[in-house]
Amino acid sequence: MGKKIANLGFLVVVSMILSHCANRGTTTGGDKDVTPPVIIKSTPENFSINFDAQEIQIEFDEYVKLKNIQKQLIISPPMNIEPEISPVGTASKVITIKIFDTLQSNTTYAFNFGESIADNNEGNLFPYYKYVFSTGNYIDSLSVSGIVSDALNKDVDERVAVLLYEVDSSFYDSIVYKQKPKYISVTDSVSGFNLENIKKGSYLLMALKEESPNYTYQQKTDKIAYRKQFITVPSDTAYVLKLFKESIDYSFVRARQASQNKIAFGYEGAFESMLINILSDIPDDFSSVITKEIEKDTLNYWYRPKLEVDSLIFEVIRGQSIDTAVVRIKDFKSDSLVFKSLSSTLKLQDSYIISASTPLKYIDESKVRVMDKDSIFQKPMMVLDSIINSIVLDFDKTEKNSYNIQLLPGALTDFYGVANDTLNYKATTKLQSDYGNVRITVRNGVYPLIVQIIDNKGEVVESQMVSDATPVDFKDVKPGVYFLRAIFDTNQNGGYDTGNYLSKIQPERISYASEPIEVRSGWDTIEEFVLAD
Template identity: 45%
Template sequence: MGRKILGFLFVFVIVLVSYQCAQRGTPTGGPKDITPPELTRAEPPNLTTNFTGQKIRLYFNELVKLKDIQKQLIISPPLKNTPVLSPIGNANKYIEITIKDTLEPNTTYTFNFGQGIVDNNEENPKSFFTYVFSTGNYIDSLELSGVVKDAFNKKVDDFVSVMLYKIDSSYNDSTVYKRPPNYITNTLDSAIIFKLKNLKEGKYALFGIKDASSNNLFDQKTDKIGFVEDTISLPTDSIYLLNLFKEVQDYGVAVPSMEASNRISFGYYGEAEDIKIETLTEIPDTVRTKILKEREKDTLNFWFTPYEMDSLLFTITNENLKVKDTFKVKNRKVAFDSLKISMSQNGNIAMDQPLNLLSNTPLVSYDSTKIKLMDKDSVEIAYSLKLDTIENLLNFNFKVAPSQNYRMELVPGAVTDFFETTNDSVAYSFRTKSLADYGNLTLNINGGNIVYPIIVQLTNEKGDLQREIYAKKPQAYIFDNLDPGQYQARVIFDRNKNGKWDTGNLLEKRQPEKISYYPNLIELRANWEKIETFNLID
């Protein structure tokens, strides 16, 4: 009996011990670590003067790693050669930096790591940690701050480089294209405020660049730029605005290509109105030619009636810049571009948007007797037509009714193109919704110093243009029959009175035309009548 009791007690103790061990080994799910790593020491110390070494070590109180460091690390002034950072891909309690450049004398260098140093477990960032040293006997301590915005879009890009160039005998208007700045920082994520630190007294030029190639230079083809017109004198207490815009690319032409047996395409940069295309090759009198801009593309198409030839020699002249290029286009076996027509709207059409017949080849004429427009009861609808030879479309103008189904029929010969080709029989069906399916919006725009003309626009959430009204004087801005959804409203101040928004130009020292955005999205529901007041602030 005693042995049984002892055996029972033994088993009980074993189970109890095992249970307690199991309890000790069970995770408790304690609070998540949100503490960023802390720097414990640096070799050489932060803010070192008379720096002469090539290596820097930064020690932390826990294991750290580098995350997206190529984008996050900003070195000011920029180095010619990217320093080597280690460890890459592994965690360690220190980060080592090996400098491969010969450093400038009497210069303060700043390494801003952004969000690039994180702890190993939770990836808590050591936000905006900076390591500073000077090759001279003091640390430059002046600062410059400001705000970055986008000239056209409501939201500014992230990772905008803010660049400061010292104005000296080597500086000119094109320096930003050719060499990195003296000082640089960037905005992170959705931040719009910037601050340049550890600056030296002097006169400077300030730029903001969305640097697509990350080369610390301005590339007009890919980058947005903003600039401050005035010279900046440090020290200063002023806050500066950088308004980023994409320039119209300088004039240029691509090598032309024979895309079809009746079409040679000329891609270009700049403005099509300044470009003149002429043939140097003698063309038979029986061959007809026409030059037309391709819809929504920076391409000019040279249309011609096909004939036997080996090649064509062209001159392309920019009459504004007095620049002339010569190109030879060899004949090759490609298909003939034949007439294809389509409608600008299909299905549910917008009641307040134009309805156009579009063509891929140049339209030259139409016969309205061969075009029939009918409603859902097969009753013919009166309409008028206008041929736009610039946009290469045929515009239909008729009284659009709500809750209606339409059918448009074109019999052969309704439209004729440049090659005397006519359409086949074709029919298009489209419809309108009831007025109750739409919403109506009225914008009242207030402001004491509005300079007219202005362009009032509505876009969708993505920024795609939906409607616009051009105003030369104060008025109510009424947008009827809008599809339900979220809208953005903006006002363009048409400074040069050409009916569109104009971007800026750095070398011309021209800022883009001003745009003001309504602060909130405007929600519009079906069968709503909505009035919003847009207060413009100077």
């Protein structure tokens, strides 16, 4: 019995020693693999000449996968029939490219995989691999490089496509809308570009930021940049391209009945000078008025009296564009007269704005009262903005005050003779010390200039037209961090003018301050704005 107890004690001691030894270290499985995959061979060989194969195989020393291949892979020149790339969704030691398009003769092709190739286990990238071949007897080796900026915005979009169109006997200006370019690249992380494996020649250099990439320009959705003069390759020039969004060309879209006695006319582009004429037979007492929907490309055509017809015919004219619209007329509910305040907290120089749901026709100022918190009445000045169908009220304001705005019955009457019931609104002002003031001294100015304060979303907070080097003062600016921007108003129309590719017009020049400014409550900020050459 004593021997058994002794043996048991010996086993317990040994177990404790072994357990202690085992806990002194932890099994790690070795160092993490950080080595990217390695190409063993390519069939046909990379940089092959006289290429006529229909399939390419690229073999690696380990399993690889393709990530985001649709976005990362750039084929230059682009193919009309997309090749098939595998593996897709799985891992393999071989990347296979099946070519279905008819290759151009004596042309160098490049497949740039970007950051799409990674090993299967750790995701180690095999970045910017490029497979190149030529259907001729040599590889083109010239290049074009530069940088892309944004004409209007401080920041530049990522992965902007940079394109070269060969200028030969088949070239025409509008080819960019219809055909893919000869060569393609995309910008890198600092908005630079480098088009490689280009042959000697003359080219149109341009860039596109596409909503739906297909390497052709779609005016409605894409940004464009272009160099006005054709470039010659080879060249040592580093080119700068400025992206801009064109103003959409005017076009009439359609007309439809929106409610009783209201026809909505949709359009694209600028609506100014757009005329809408009714061609149908109408009674002698017929009358109409047109308003614009806020934030929509729609003009509303209101008419009276109600017409007992199945359809109405209209003519829509703008410049040389003439369209005819037939609108089916049904029984609809009439629009009710509803009012909405568009502002509540005002700066001392702000107007108070009230919008209406039906077109306003008359204002009776004797029925409009504005009273501050001390029961002192203010005399408002009132203007009817017939385009946006709003009433604009201006009255004297003081800081840290509140104002009751009352419109008695009959103060506002719409196109159909309907008047308002009693309306009550309230507006307030803050202390002047809740805002900051900014004084800008501009250097290197070419006048006239439009000096602006913009927020981090690119929205204009303050804007002022200046005609000389006098300091620019912005009063009552909401505290925050902002950027300064100057627009060189070349055509002196008081606004920014974008470019137009077909008209060969570049966008107006814009300069940003190198550093943001901070506006503080109760502070006067003084800044020197040196415009870049």
